[in-house]
Amino acid sequence: MTTLKFEVDADGIALITLDDPARPVNVVSPEWMDEFIAAIERVAADGAIRGAIVTSAKPAFMAGADLKYLMTLFDAGIGAKEAFEFSQKPSVNMHRRMETCGKPFVAAINGLAMGGGYELCLACHYRVIVDDPRAGIGLPEVNVGLLAGSGGTQRLARMIGIERALPLLLEGKTVPPAEALKLGMVDAVVPAAELIAAARKWLLESPDPMRPWDKKGYRVLEGFGLLNHEQAASYSAHVAKIAARTWHNYPAPVAILDSVFEGMLMPFDKALTIESKHFARLLADPVSRNIIRTTFVNKGQADRLVRRPAGVPASKVKKLGVLGAGMMGAGIAHVSAMAGLDVVLLDATFEQAVKGKAYSERLLDKAIERGRRTREEADAVLARITPTTNYDDLGDCELVVEAVFEDRAVKARVIAKAEGALSADATFASNTSTLPISGLAEYSVRPEQFIGLHFFSPVDKMPIVEVIVGKRTSEQTLARALDFVAQLRMTPIVVNDGRGFYTSRVFQTFIHEGMRMLEDGVEPALIENAARMAGMPVGPLALTDEVTVELPWKIVQQSIADLGDAYVRPCSYEVMRRMVEGFKRPGRKAGAGFYDYPAEGGKRLWSGLRDAFPPAVEQPPVEELRKRFLYIQALETARCLEEGVLTHPADGDVGSVLAWGFPTWTGGTLSLIDTVGVGRFVEECERLAGQYGQRFKPSGWLRERAVRGEPFYPKTASAA
The missing domain is CATH 3.40.50.720 (NAD(P)-binding Rossmann-like Domain)
Structure with missing residues (x-):
């Protein structure tokens, strides 16, 4: 075994120590799962072993899934069926087998235990954690577009109750030891020096190798679903809260809610199957791939200075x-x-x-x-x-x-x-x-x-x-x-x-498109809400007020001075001119822009905005406005890559998400194009160009990529 150590003491207690030499933290990798399953079978088969303690030799107990390995599955085009089969190994062959093997297991949590690491603890029969605020526990899978798919949604809800479990699952919160004990997420909190001794004491004195849900007559306290009016109200409230927070762009929170609701109505093994099906659907969905690739893998590479020229000695600014x-x-x-x-x-x-x-x-x-x-x-x-x-x-x-x-x-x-x-x-x-x-x-x-x-x-x-x-x-x-x-x-x-490099150049297309919508007769409130429904953190009119209408106007004037007739004026030129020079409403700093800023605080859309830019009788669908906002930014990013301003798609995606809040569900501007499909994206841009202007016209370079079916992130042949 390479990822863990296995020892048995004179009392017949096995000590399984997680210690992957190839990684700074222990993760749920394929090789670790194989070795841990073998360790479970050894404990179960050896009559001299009375129980096992699971702990870690690293400062952290265990993190979650190996995200780089998940990316190989994404790149290989994993489908829902394959994803379901993939989830069964940790959920059934490992955790459920450990839970039902007839021998008690104790998790001696010496440090941070997150995601799959805490799911391992949940599957143990007893949990003792070190008294250290750095030793937090939690199930943060929602943050990467997934759910805790190795029994996490089912065990946690049964252990601490639905009302306590759902916020933890839906928010991905990290819980410190004292709070975890109070919630029932762990059974004991002890000083670091007493961690293993406390685990041994339980194994020697009062081990129970059967979980409550495996005992005859067990009933889930909150398992009546909609027949319980309090539960019905709670589930309904969570649905509304999720919709308000995600605008239906992120499938993971709803899948978590479904998994808990459905699973709590069923026997435990059936509930695990339900959970795996929801997990598989998320794993096969592009949203989780997009989030993991950009916010974890590509960002991690950027943090490790992947673009740093080789051979140049390291330097430090004092x-x-x-x-x-x-x-x-x-x-x-x-x-x-x-x-x-x-x-x-x-x-x-x-x-x-x-x-x-x-x-x-x-x-x-x-x-x-x-x-x-x-x-x-x-x-x-x-x-x-x-x-x-x-x-x-x-x-x-x-x-x-x-x-x-x-x-x-x-x-x-x-x-x-x-x-x-x-x-x-x-x-x-x-x-x-x-x-x-x-x-x-x-x-x-x-x-x-x-x-x-x-x-x-x-x-x-x-x-x-x-x-x-x-x-x-x-x-x-x-x-x-x-x-x-x-x-x-x-x-x-x-x-x-x-000019504008990458971030300023592409970000401007968002605010210019929003201002142009005013000229096109779109209701101001619809403009703002459509942007937020697309996943942007704030509407373009409010955002322009914050940076001031004056700033992009000055940039345009400087560009005209520098480039003359070669400069193509932005689509919002006339709106900016009227706001700055005509209405004298340059933005929030001046107390007047697209919004009014009352003395008592807050803001509201300028009462004269509809008179200044009269709305059309027939308003466009929200989905059309969402598309205009997202596609214009993605298209400009593609132009930056074509022109060599960007040299790698990863920089475009990381920059768009971190610098101006392009929605993470897309994975970034170029990942959005891959998610839509380059061919379909080009077709839609051609349609938008015909309807709204040449700014949406895809270049010959992008059209050629579409003909070749060439994505920005190539897929691999297999996950091997």
Whole structure:
């Protein structure tokens, strides 16, 4: 055995220690399942063994499924039948066999036990957990579009009751030991030094190898379904809550509710079959594939700096310079100081620089109030930020991030002043969100050491950085930039230079499409609600108000000035012009945009909006508006890949989900195209182009992909 150790002591107690040498944490992998099933059979067959303790040699007890292995199943095109058969091995051959083998098993939970790890504990006859807040337990499968398919939905509901179990299953919450004991999720909480002894004590004194639901006469306390009026009301309420939260885009929560409702009406083994069928349906559904591939596999690769040039020595920033102490600069200074870097925060006046540092002070004060940080820890972070107006203070900074106004002349001045103070090998990064990096690098005396680092606001809550490579940016500079992002424990995506790069360029299509819908006669409230029903976090009109209508309007004017007749005006040009120049309603900052902002707080759609842009008598279906929102973003992402702004589909997907909240059920902009099917997507874009304009026209490159049937993520021949 390679993934676990098996020992038997003089009292006939087997100690099964999970310890996969190939992974930092134990996971439910095919090889581990084979070995654990063999261990169960050894316990069951050996008359000298009276019971077994299951524990871990790693700091965590066990995580859930091996997500990389699940991706091989997705890529091989697993169907519902194959998914059902796949689920039977852990559910029936392993957990159910352990539960009914006639020998008692104890889970000695020494650390975090999540997903399949906690399902293993649930299948044991007794659970004892270490008294450590890091040793949380839970069933978070809903977060990856799945359900706890190895008996988790059935055992937890029977152990602690439906009303306690459903929130845990539907929200994927991690529960600390004390709360777990109170809920009935574990049987005992003990100090770490007593964990194995407590498990042995139960096995030696009072083991019961039969679960309650396997005893004659057992009835589920809450197993009357809709015949119980309280249960009927509860299930109905959960259906409504799920619909309000997911807009019917995520099938897992409803499948969990179905699994519990149906399973609790049936004998346990039949309930496991029902659970497996729901699990299989989810595993064969593209939503779970999309979520796992983008938010776990591809994000994990980005966090491990998969785009970092090979052969460049690792680097570390000890002292960072930040030029501009506005909201963005202050945010960059804060996350850098939190990561242990010394920060020079520079602005035109000392008062502005101090104000930028005060941003960190406010965030840290809130953390202290919530018990997340001590005063001493907060003071240590603040001590790392030095406000200044003196460029000479940048002398020993290894990296400088410029975060001043989106104005070339201003940026040119600060680049020249900063480079005059920096050492010869220092790296310079611009936080511009729209201006081409290669153009800004022309103001630099060392363009090879110039790169773009596009952070997102608020920086402390948006853990992604778009790293923009200019035409003359060296591989060493790219590597250093990625090493810096890793120091901040943020996720980088790497893109090539271009107007708007990737994220700003594609994000703009969402707000422009929303504004154009006004001109097309769509009801304002319908526009906002359709976007949210598609899975976007907020409607395009509300979002435009937050960034201000003035900002995209200025970007358009700058583009016209730069490109002249070659620039194609966005579809919302006339709406923006009227809002900014005609109605003088530039956005929330001015107190007036697409929304009104009453003095008493809150917001509501501008009462004059329907008069300014009269709605058509006949309104389009919600599904048509959803499609316009999602397809225009996906199409623009495909153009970015075609043009070489993006070099890998994974960066497009991770960036779209993390940077501006493209719905995770799609897996990202390019995964959406694969989910729809490239051929069908191109056909729909042709239809949309004929109805709404050339912005939806697919390129010849994309049409050729459709003819070849070439997805952005190729499928493998098998899962072997």
